[in-house]
Structure formats: structure tokens, C-alpha cells
Amino acid sequence: MSPAVWAYSENEGVSNEVASAAVEVAEGASAEAVVVEIGALREGARSPGAKLLLKGPASPQVSPEVAAEALARAAKQAAPMAILIGATRNGREAASRLAAKLSVGCLSDGSKLGTDGSTLTAERNVFAGKVVAKLSCPLPAVATVKVGHYARADAAPGETREVDVGPIQPLVRVVGREKKAAGAVDLRSAKVIVSAGRGVKKKEDLPLLEELAKDMHGALGCSRPLSSDLGWLPEEYHIGLTGVTVRPDLYLAVGISGQLQHIAGIKDSKIVAAINTDKDAPIFQASDYGVVGDLYQLVPALRKALAARR
Amino acid sequence: MAIYSAEHRRLMRMLHPADHQDYSEVLSSLGAFMEKEVLPLSPKLDSGEASIAAPRRALFEQGMSRIPFPAEYGGLGLPFSVYAMAVELLGTADASMALSVEIHNAVAEGVLKFGNKAQKEGRLEGLLTGKTLASFALTEPASGSDAGTMATSAERKAGEFVINGSKMFITNAGEADVYLVFAKTKKGPSCFILDAPAKGLTFGQELKKLGMKGSKTHEVIFSGCTVPEENLVGEEGKGADYAKEILHGARIVVAALNVGISRLAYDKSLAYAKERKAFGRSISEFQLVRAKVADMKTGIDAARLLYLYASRVKEMGDDFASEASQAKVLATETSLRVCDDAIQIHGGYGYTTDDLHRHWRDARLLTIGEGTSEVLRMLIAKREMARES
Amino acid sequence: MKIAVCVKHAVDEAELKTDPSGRPVLAGAVSRMSAFDKNAVEEGLRLRAAHQGEVVVFTVGPADSKKTMKEALAMGADRGVLVVADTAAIDTMRTAGLLAAAIRRAGPFDLVLCSEGSSDTYSGQVPPMLGELLGAAFVGYARKFEVSGQLVRVERSLEDSVERVEAPLPLVASVVSEINEPRYPTLIQIMQAGKKPLEELSGDQLLPHGEYREASVVSMSVQQSARKRVLIEGSPDEAAAKLLDALTKEGVLAK
Numbered sequence: 001m002s003p004a005v006w007a008y009s010e011n012e013g014v015s016n017e018v019a020s021a022a023v024e025v026a027e028g029a030s031a032e033a034v035v036v037e038i039g040a041l042r043e044g045a046r047s048p049g050a051k052l053l054l055k056g057p058a059s060p061q062v063s064p065e066v067a068a069e070a071l072a073r074a075a076k077q078a079a080p081m082a083i084l085i086g087a088t089r090n091g092r093e094a095a096s097r098l099a100a101k102l103s104v105g106c107l108s109d110g111s112k113l114g115t116d117g118s119t120l121t122a123e124r125n126v127f128a129g130k131v132v133a134k135l136s137c138p139l140p141a142v143a144t145v146k147v148g149h150y151a152r153a154d155a156a157p158g159e160t161r162e163v164d165v166g167p168i169q170p171l172v173r174v175v176g177r178e179k180k181a182a183g184a185v186d187l188r189s190a191k192v193i194v195s196a197g198r199g200v201k202k203k204e205d206l207p208l209l210e211e212l213a214k215d216m217h218g219a220l221g222c223s224r225p226l227s228s229d230l231g232w233l234p235e236e237y238h239i240g241l242t243g244v245t246v247r248p249d250l251y252l253a254v255g256i257s258g259q260l261q262h263i264a265g266i267k268d269s270k271i272v273a274a275i276n277t278d279k280d281a282p283i284f285q286a287s288d289y290g291v292v293g294d295l296y297q298l299v300p301a302l303r304k305a306l307a308a309r310r
Numbered sequence: 311m312a313i314y315s316a317e318h319r320r321l322m323r324m325l326h327p328a329d330h331q332d333y334s335e336v337l338s339s340l341g342a343f344m345e346k347e348v349l350p351l352s353p354k355l356d357s358g359e360a361s362i363a364a365p366r367r368a369l370f371e372q373g374m375s376r377i378p379f380p381a382e383y384g385g386l387g388l389p390f391s392v393y394a395m396a397v398e399l400l401g402t403a404d405a406s407m408a409l410s411v412e413i414h415n416a417v418a419e420g421v422l423k424f425g426n427k428a429q430k431e432g433r434l435e436g437l438l439t440g441k442t443l444a445s446f447a448l449t450e451p452a453s454g455s456d457a458g459t460m461a462t463s464a465e466r467k468a469g470e471f472v473i474n475g476s477k478m479f480i481t482n483a484g485e486a487d488v489y490l491v492f493a494k495t496k497k498g499p500s501c502f503i504l505d506a507p508a509k510g511l512t513f514g515q516e517l518k519k520l521g522m523k524g525s526k527t528h529e530v531i532f533s534g535c536t537v538p539e540e541n542l543v544g545e546e547g548k549g550a551d552y553a554k555e556i557l558h559g560a561r562i563v564v565a566a567l568n569v570g571i572s573r574l575a576y577d578k579s580l581a582y583a584k585e586r587k588a589f590g591r592s593i594s595e596f597q598l599v600r601a602k603v604a605d606m607k608t609g610i611d612a613a614r615l616l617y618l619y620a621s622r623v624k625e626m627g628d629d630f631a632s633e634a635s636q637a638k639v640l641a642t643e644t645s646l647r648v649c650d651d652a653i654q655i656h657g658g659y660g661y662t663t664d665d666l667h668r669h670w671r672d673a674r675l676l677t678i679g680e681g682t683s684e685v686l687r688m689l690i691a692k693r694e695m696a697r698e699s
Numbered sequence: 700m701k702i703a704v705c706v707k708h709a710v711d712e713a714e715l716k717t718d719p720s721g722r723p724v725l726a727g728a729v730s731r732m733s734a735f736d737k738n739a740v741e742e743g744l745r746l747r748a749a750h751q752g753e754v755v756v757f758t759v760g761p762a763d764s765k766k767t768m769k770e771a772l773a774m775g776a777d778r779g780v781l782v783v784a785d786t787a788a789i790d791t792m793r794t795a796g797l798l799a800a801a802i803r804r805a806g807p808f809d810l811v812l813c814s815e816g817s818s819d820t821y822s823g824q825v826p827p828m829l830g831e832l833l834g835a836a837f838v839g840y841a842r843k844f845e846v847s848g849q850l851v852r853v854e855r856s857l858e859d860s861v862e863r864v865e866a867p868l869p870l871v872a873s874v875v876s877e878i879n880e881p882r883y884p885t886l887i888q889i890m891q892a893g894k895k896p897l898e899e900l901s902g903d904q905l906l907p908h909g910e911y912r913e914a915s916v917v918s919m920s921v922q923q924s925a926r927k928r929v930l931i932e933g934s935p936d937e938a939a940a941k942l943l944d945a946l947t948k949e950g951v952l953a954k
Contacts, residue, residue: 063864064827065837089857093839096791096824100831105790105914108822125922126820127712131723132922137790137914171836175852176863188859192953217953228877229346235856235877241821242735242876244858250951260712261818271951272926273942279585279592288927289945291938292585301939309943332893335769336886343883373886386890587932 001079001140003031005115006052009086010060010067010094012042016152018086021113021145023048023153029117031081038062038070041160048153051160052078056167064090065170068097073165075102080140082120084113087144095144105137111149115139128241128260129267148247148268180236187239192218193248193269195239197262198225199255199276199295203232209254212299215306221246223256240265255295258283275299313349313399314341325391325618333392336377340396343372344403352404355524356668362524363485366407370440374400375415379422383434390559391621394566398614401570405672406524408567413481416560417444417490421503424544424552429503433488445486447477447504447530448553454682457492457499457550462532464493464500469539471495471502473510473532479679483528484513490543491532497547502537510535521671557680559624561634564680565617565641568673572610572645575652575669579606582656593655602655606648613641632693635686638676643683645673700752700846703808704743705798705829706771707786708764709733709819717921725787732767735814737774737881739874742844743812744775744882750846753777755805759797759902760786773884773892780805784902790914793906795828800905802833805898810851811871815840823873830871838864838872 007022009015015035022033033049039057054070062070071094075083085095087109099106107113110122120141126133137143187193194213196206206220213220220237227238239246240262247268254275256262263286266272274287275298284290291298314337322337323330347368354360378393379385393415400408418437421429436442453459462475473493483489489504489511504511514529544552580603583594593599620633649670653660660666677683714729743754756771758764759782768779782797789797802808811833816823823839830837842861843854846868855862856875866872884892931941946952 064839068831089840092823093827093837096827097831097837099792099824100795100828103792103910105792106824106828107914108791108820108824121917126919127710127715127723128818128821130712130715130922131919133919134917135914136917141914172838172864172866174862174864177860180859180861192951241818242815249953250946250949271946271949273946277585278581280581284928284930286926288949289929289931289942291931291942293935293938297935298939301935302942305936305939305943332890335889339773339884339889340886371885372883376886386886 001081003029004034004078004080005029005031006034006036006071006075006080006083007085008036008038008067008071008083008094009088010062010064010090011086011088013152014086014088014091014147015042017147017150018084018145019048020150020153022084024150025082025084025113025115025120029081029115034080036071036074038067048158050158053160053162054165055162056165063170063172063174064094064097065172066168067094068101069168069170070165071098072101074163075140077163082115082139083142084145085142087147092144095142099142102140102142105141107135107137107141107143109146110135110143111146113143113145125264125267129264130260148245186219187221187237187244187246190219190246190248192216192250192252193221193239193246194218194252194254195221195223195256195266196226196233196254197223197256199257200226200232203230205296206232208296208299212252212254212303215303216250216252218248218250218252223259223262253283253287254299256283257281258286312338312341313345313402314338318395318399321614321618322392322395325622326389333388336386336388337392337395337399340372340374341399343369344399348400348403348407352407352524353665353668355404355406356521356664358523360524362407362410362526365404366410366443367440369400369407369411374411375418375440376438378415379418379434379438383422383430384438389621389625390562391618391625394562394617394621397563398566398570398573398617401567402574403570404524405567405571405669406522408570409522409675410482410525412560412563412567413446414440414444414486415563416556417446417488419559420446420490420501420552420556421543423555424501424548425503426544428540429543433503437488442487443482443485444488444490445480445482445530446556447480447483447489447491449477449479451476451478451529454685457553460492460494460499462491462493464495464502464537466495466539471537471539471542473502473504473535473537475532476514477530477532479517479527480530481525481527483526483530484516485526489530491537492549492553493532495546499549499553500546501543501549501552503541503543504535504537505541508535508537520674521668522675523668558631558634560680561638561686562617562620562624562630564676565613565620565634565637568638568641568645568676569610569614569617571669571673572606572613572641572648575645575649575666575673576606576610578666579603579652579655582659586657599655602651606651609644609648613637613644616640632690632697635681635690638681639683639686639690642673642676646670646677649673700746700750700810701806701808702743702746702752702754703802703806703811704736704739704754704756704771704776705811705813705825706736706740706756706758706767707733707817707819708758708760708767709817712819721920723919723921730763730767732770733814733817733819735816735818735876736767736771738876738878739812739814740771740774740776741879741881742874743810745879746810746844746846752809755780755808757798757801757805758782759784759789759794759801762899765897768897769892770884772895772897773888774882775884775888776895778896778898780898780900782900782902782905788915789902791822791824792828793908793910793913795825795832796906796910797902798825798829799832801900802829804900804905807869809868809870811835811869813871813873815873815875826871826873833869833871835869835871836866838866838870841872841874842878844872
């Protein structure tokens with residue numbers, strides 16, 4: 001086992017976060033953090049420390065299947081103590097495949113990653129964010145790194161080494177990719193989100209919340225029932241464990257009861273405010289500011305008050 | 311809200327220590343289905359914006375009408391108490407649908423109990439799967455549950471019965487494919503299976519009801535309507551006894567239905583009381599509101615236990631007429647009080663909101679329908695006085 | 700088409716209790732089929748309806764997992780294989796290893812379906828591991844399948860894009876919950892599920908321990924919400940004004 005902690009993500013921005021995590025982990029074991037690139041170096045991936053370019057695949061746009069195989073081949077030679085991968089959907093797949101290929105354990109969606117030289121440790125949320133679990137795995141190990149948790153490192157890269165891992169023939173062929181509707185993209189970067197739940201009585205009432213979101217220069221989101229069960233909004237608007245995870249400055253939950261699955265998707269919001277008719281709705285336990293009342297009275301009142309202040 | 315709640319689960323465990331897990335699986339699955347497919351539609355059924363037909367068919371497809379019937383006819387063979395609780399759950403999801411389904415099932419029970427082999431084989435599969443809808447035609451414009459005084463006649467003519475007269479306040483009328491009709495022959499009140507459409511079978515205007523608006527109610531008119539001889543159910547002249555027996559079982563179910571209505575009105579009231587503020591406090595902190603909550607819950611629990619008790623007496627094969635009637639009187643009168651209290655707790659909103667006062671309007675039917683409280687009290691007293699000590 | 704569906708008897712996080720020291724009480728916690736797994740079962744049933752064949756449902760978990768198996772069988776799966784193991788004490792690799800062994804034993808299968816992650820721990824690791832261990836193609840986060848011959852066209856739902864891929868059979872795939880609306884089993888199906896074949900295997904016998912380094916949970920504690928939980932009262936206009944004042948003070952209202 002060599003004293004190296006590898007960092008990889010197919011997503012440039014996330015790659016810089018994972019690099020920060022790798023630097024932290026490496027410090028604990030006097031090891032070296034190495035940012036791995038596959039196929040070719042990417043311009044935007046600016047991170048400290050050494051770089052390792054795995055040559056073989058033709059471009060940096062590799063599928064998780066190819067990434068896992070390339071990483072496995074390189075790791076079998078170089079034997080890093082830990083390989084960290086950004087916990088995007090593709091990253092989760094790449095990490096799980098890699099762990100299986102290397103027959104090592106895999107920690108999932110970790111924050112506060114660290115090592116004492118013999119085990120890799122991390123914290124993660126389980127049971128829809130209700131519980132924090134401290135995890136550990138003997139080295140060498142693989143882990144995925146929670147997205148948005150580590151700061152994005154921005155520094156001139158160090159030296160770049162290259163390893164040829166040879167050509168890789170994937171079983172799964174990517175034939176096309178389309179951007180999803182704007183909703184999802186806006187939600188992830190939105191500073192203000194107004195989110196609609198079951199308290200909205202009919203689809204025709206959604207413009208009410210849309211207008212409020214507009215007034216607040218924010219984006220509209222929703223809880224799972226509105227997109228999955230009722231189909232009032234596209235799936236891209238669904239905020240929660242299986243939908244979009246958001247981290248706005250202000251999250252305003254309107255008529256959302258606050259099921260754990262939903263709370264799991266808004267945990268990292270700076271301020272959460274909620275409007276709900278049920279005083280006992282769990283959303284109030286997960287809010288900074290709560291108003292018990294009828295959204296059909298409160299939303300117009302909020303719009304009026306906002307207009308008066310501008 | 312889980313329609314099939316932890317309280318229901320616990321009661322099933324008490325009633326059926328050996329098999330409660332299976333029964334709870336059935337009821338919780340049914341409850342989850344109702345929660346998603348029936349409960350949200352309920353206000354629209356009341357306002358007439360939605361039709362009962364499609365969700366009722368979906369409910370039949372889930373197996374709602376199979377529950378208490380024997381497996382040989384496609385039933386699930388589950389105890390009556392499980393069926394009664396299923397109707398309670400449906401009463402919470404939508405009372406008018408529960409009424410429609412309960413009457414349909416009462417007809418199936420009548421065919422099973424008093425029909426001959428050919429009638430059972432010909433009808434029960436359709437009724438239990440809900441492919442055919444049934445209606446129970448007993449009450450007349452001038453006579454209620456007193457089957458003996460009915461005016462509708464059936465005359466035997468060349469291998470057929472010719473029916474003349476009319477029946478009033480008939481649930482599922484106009485929609486049903488099968489009518490269980492009671493009419494007087496020379497030998498007295500008799501019971502017939504009538505397949506619709508039939509010559510001489512017509513319906514009056516849909517009746518405008520106070521509540522239970524999702525279900526359809528009409529006068530049913532027979533003018534020279536013919537029924538083949540083989541559609542006579544059981545013995546000629548025994549119709550009044552059959553009607554009584556069918557109604558005894560139905561009364562337990564009606565009791566369950568009303569507990570279902572009460573429970574929803576109670577749940578809404580409790581939530582509202584916690585949320586609504588007056589004089590700077592939640593109204594749930596006021597003693598008089600608390601007294602209402604206590605009385606509502608006590609009444610609901612007592613009525614629920616009594617319909618389950620009557621169900622168990624029926625399951626054991628004992629005479630259950632008194633217990634069934636007690637359950638119906640208690641549950642229906644309790645639900646009127648609970649729904650009235652619910653309106654009171656909601657104040658002006660209670661009086662002006664369809665979604666709240668419809669519970670009272672729905673509940674209001676059943677101290678009248680399927681045996682008035684007055685008639686049932688007489689029945690209870692008569693049975694209890696005759697009981698050997 | 701022979702289809703395997705993997706499900707998990709998962710602790711229901713909504714009913715999870717805490718002990719006085721702030722640790723979750725997992726012993727005896729209410730468990731049921733992980734909600735997203737119903738989508739995997741449903742997709743298996745739909746593919747069976749379109750392509751004939753068999754749906755076999757697999758799980759690794761405590762003996763109590765029978766309930767979850769019964770639910771999948773009630774939905775329409777043909778038979779089930781339950782690998783009994785203490786899931787609280789084993790990691791994702793061992794879970795995948797046990798599933799792979801059980802699937803191999805009952806196979807071969809054309810398609811192995813999982814959900815994107817279980818509702819309790821939601822790591823989503825088992826499906827890709829299973830693909831590797833079975834030496835089959837793997838596609839994650841599928842929201843649409845189109846099977847033609849030995850080729851499957853799949854739409855994958857990623858964070859902000861939809862990716863179209865082609866994969867050969869045999870295929871292991873995880874599905875997202877938007878893929879379908881799971882059916883309700885009818886009461887008859889629920890009653891008859893208990894009569895469908897359900898095989899029980901011992902995890903310890905199926906796969907020896909010590910094949911690889913296992914990750915473990917060191918400790919768990921309930922996360923305290925650090926939110927302020929200020930309740931704002933008053934008429935709608937008063938409450939709206941107070942809420943805006945508070946949000947302005949926090950500096951979170953976009954200018």
C-alpha cells in the first residue's frame with residue numbers, strides 16, 4: 001500500500017471538492033493527495049497536489065463503467081491507501097464497481113473523512129437524515145464524498161504523472177445525452193426556493209406559489225407527492241432524498257408536511273421557513289421560522305408585504 | 311393519516327390472536343388503497359364533480375366485496391369482523407361509497423344465504439368481483455322496514471312472475487345490474503332476483519339527498535315487469551324473514567360505516583383545535599373544547615367496540631339481532647353527535663365548509679335508513695325481554 | 700425473460716425511535732419493504748407482462764424479511780429467495796456478495812433489477828457491485844427500458860441530464876422511482892402470497908466471511924436539528940410582515 005489518497009470525479013467542480021477531501025485525509029496519514037484524471041486533463045479541474053493521468057480511454061467524458069475499470073487497473077499497480085470519488089449518481093456507480101473489482105469496502109456519501117493510517121473513517125446521514133452514522137473501513141478502501149460538503153480547492157496543480165491503463169471495452173454504450181428541464185438546474189443553484197406541498201389544493205393554484213417565487217427572485221420546487229403522485233410538476237422539481245438536494249439561502253416550504261424524505265433534501269439550506277395549517281406538522285421541527293396558517297391567506301399576504309417593501 | 315391505524319391493528323390483534331397478522335395485511339393494504347384512490351375524491355363525490363362508478367370499480371377490483379364470502383364463490387373467507395372493519399375504513403374514505411358497497415354486499419349475502427345452487431353459481435362471481443352491481447329493493451313509498459305491509463305485488467303467470475308497484479329510496483338504483491326485489495305473492499312477501507335492464511322496470515328522478523351524495527338513489531317502478539320463475543329466491547312467502555336476516559347483518563356494517571364517518575370528523579376536529587387560536591391560546595387548551603374531544607373519542611371507541619362485538623357474535627353463529635341493532639343505534643347516534651361537535655369546534659368554518667359539514671350530512675341518513683333508531687330500540691327491548699336469564 | 704428483483708426489508712425511518720443516549724433503537728424497529736423497491740418489483744412485473752417469463756424476488760435480511768417477500772409476491776412475483784443474514788452487521792459488499800451467490804444459484808437471469816437505493820441507508824452501492832460480481836453489464840438510475848432481443852435501450856436519469864445507453868443482456872440495473880407507479884396487490888393476491896414458493900437460505904452457509912475487507916458502522920446517533928424553530932403568530936398580514944422582518948434580518952432575502 002502506497003501512502004497516497006486518490007481523488008476522482010467525472011464532474012469538474014465536484015472533482016475540486018473531492019481533491020479537498022483527499023488533502024484532508026492525506027494529512028492524517030502523512031500521505032500524498034493525488035487528483036486522478038482519466039483520458040485527458042481537464043482545464044477547469046484546478047486543485048492542489050500531484051495529478052495522475054490515466055491514459056487509455058480517449059476522452060475525459062468516460063462512463064462510470066470505464067472510470068471504474070481504469071481506476072482499478074491503475075490501483076492494482078500503484079496500490080493507493082484510499083480512493084475518494086464524488087458522490088454524484090455516476091460517481092456512486094464508479095465507486096461501487098471499483099470496490100467490487102478491488103474487493104475492498106466502500107464508504108458512502110461521506111463527510112468528515114479521515115484516517116489513522118489503518119482505517120478510513122467518515123460520517124454520513126442515514127434514515128433519511130434522521131441519524132448520523134460514523135463509519136469505518138480497513139485500508140485500502142474506497143469512499144464516495146458528499147457533494148457540496150467540501151470547499152472547492154482552487155490552486156495551481158503540481159506535477160502530472162501518466163500511466164497507460166490500456167484500452168477499455170465497456171459493455172454499456174452511451175448513445176446520447178439531453179439536458180433535463182431547467183427546474184433541476186435552477187434549484188441546485190437557487191438562492192431562494194419556494195416549495196409547494198400537498199397543502200396546495202389543486203394544480204390551478206400553483207401559479208400562486210410561482211408568483212411568490214418570482215417576487216422573491218427564487219425558484220419553485222415541490223415535495224414528492226406533487227411530482228410523483230399527482231404529476232402537477234415535472235420530476236425535476238421534486239426536492240428530497242430521491243429528488244434534487246438543494247442548499248439555498250432561504251427555503252420556504254408552503255403546505256409541506258415535512259416527511260423525512262423531504263427534509264433530507266433541504267438539510268443544507270441556510271434558513272428554512274414553513275407555512276402549514278397543521279401545528280404538529282414535522283416541517284416545523286425542521287424550520288427556523290414557522291407560520292401556522294392557511295397558505296391561501298398567507299401567500300397573498302406575503303406578496304402584498306413584499307410589494308410594499310420594494 | 312393512515313386510514314388503517316395502529317388502533318385498528320391492535321383491535322384486530324385482540325379479536326383474532328392467531329390470524330391477526332394476515333388480517334392486518336389485508337386491511338392495511340386496503341386502507342392504503344382507499345387513502346390514495348378514494349379519500350381525495352370524496353369532496354368531489356359530494357359536490358357532484360366526480361362519479362362514484364370508476365373508483366367503486368377499482369375498489370371492487372381490489373377485492374372489497376370478496377372479504378366475508380366463501381372461497382368457492384371467489385370470496386376470501388375472512389371473518390365478518392374483518393369485513394365490518396373494512397367498511398369502517400371505507401366510511402372514513404368516503405361514506406357514500408361505503409353505503410353503495412355495503413348494500414351491494416348485503417344483496418350478495420342474501421343470494422348466498424337464501425339462493426339456490428343455480429342462483430349462487432350464476433350471480434355470486436359477478437357480485438363478489440363487482441363486475442355486476444347490486445341493489446336492494448325493499449322499502450316502499452308507504453311502508454318502510456315493515457315488510458309485511460308492502461303493496462308491490464308479484465303474480466304468477468305462465469312460468470313467470472309479473473311485478474307491479476314501486477320501491478322508494480333505493481340505493482344504487484339505475485346503476486345496478488341486479489336487484490333483489492321484495493314483492494307480495496298470494497303466499498305473502500317473496501324475494502326475487504331481477505336482472506336489469508328489464509321490460510317494465512323504470513326509475514324515478516334521482517332523489518336530492520341531504521348527504522351521501524356520491525351514491526345514487528331513485529324510486530324504482532315496476533309496471534308489468536316480468537321475472538322468470540327460477541329467479542324466486544328461497545321459498546315463496548318467506549321474503550319478509552329473508553329481508554330481516556339480511557338487514558340484521560347489514561346493521562353491523564352500517565354501524566361500522568358510521569364509526570368511519572365519526573373518526574374522520576374527529577381527526578379533523580382535533581387537528582383544527584390544536585391549530586386554531588382564540589384569546590391568544592390554542593383552542594385545544596380550553597376545557598370545554600377538551601370535554602368535546604373526550605366525549606367524541608369515547609363515543610367512537612364505544613361504538614367501534616360494539617360493532618366488533620356484534621360481528622363476533624355473528625361469527626360464532628349465535629343470534630346477533632339485538633347486538634347488531636345496539637351497534638347501529640349507538641354508532642349512528644354517536645356519529646351525529648360527533649359530527650355536530652366537529653362543526654361546533656370548527657365554528658363558522660364548520661357551518662360554511664362543505665368538506666366539514668358533509669360528514670354530518672352523510673351521518674344523518676343512518677338513524678333512518680336500514681331500520682330507524684326507533685324501530686331498532688323496539689327490537690332490542692323485545693329481544694332482551696324475551697331472553698332467558 | 701427471466702427477471703430477478705432485489706428488495707430490502709428496511710427499517711422505516713419515520714417510525715425509528717431513539718434511546719435516552721440519542722442512539723437509534725434498531726432492535727425491534729418497524730421494518731417494511733423499502734418504498735423505492737416497489738418500483739423495481741413493478742418494473743419486473745411489467746417487463747414480464749411484455750416479454751413473458753418469470754419474476755423471482757431476492758432479499759438479504761433477518762428472518763422477519765418474509766413480510767417484505769410476501770408483499771413482493773402479493774404484487775405478482777412468482778417466487779422468492781430469502782438469504783437470512785443480520786443486515787445491520789454486514790456491509791454493502793457482503794450484501795451484494797450474498798445476493799450474487801443466491802442469484803447464481805437460482806439463475807441464470809436475463810435481467811436483475813434493484814431500486815436506486817434503500818430508503819434506510821440509501822447508499823446505492825449494492826446494485827453496481829452486483830453487476831460486477833455477476834460479471835454482467837450494469838446500468839444505474841434507469842427510468843425507461845426497451846428490450847429488443849438481446850439488447851436493452853435504457854434511459855438513465857442523472858442529476859441534470861437524461862442519458863440514453865444501450866446494454867446487452869444479461870443486465871443488472873437500478874431504477875429510479877419515477878419509472879412507474881407501483882400497483883396495489885389485490886386482497887386475493889395478499890391472501891395467496893403466503894402459498895407461493897419462498898426459499899430460505901443461510902447467509903453464513905452461502906458465502907464464507909473474510910472474502911474482503913468489510914466496512915462497518917462504528918456508531919450512530921440521532922441528528923439534532925439545529926433549526927431555530929421560531930413560531931410566528933398573528934393575522935395573515937401580521938404574520939407575513941413578521942416573517943419578512945425575520946428573513947431580512949437573516950439576510951437571506953434576495954435583493
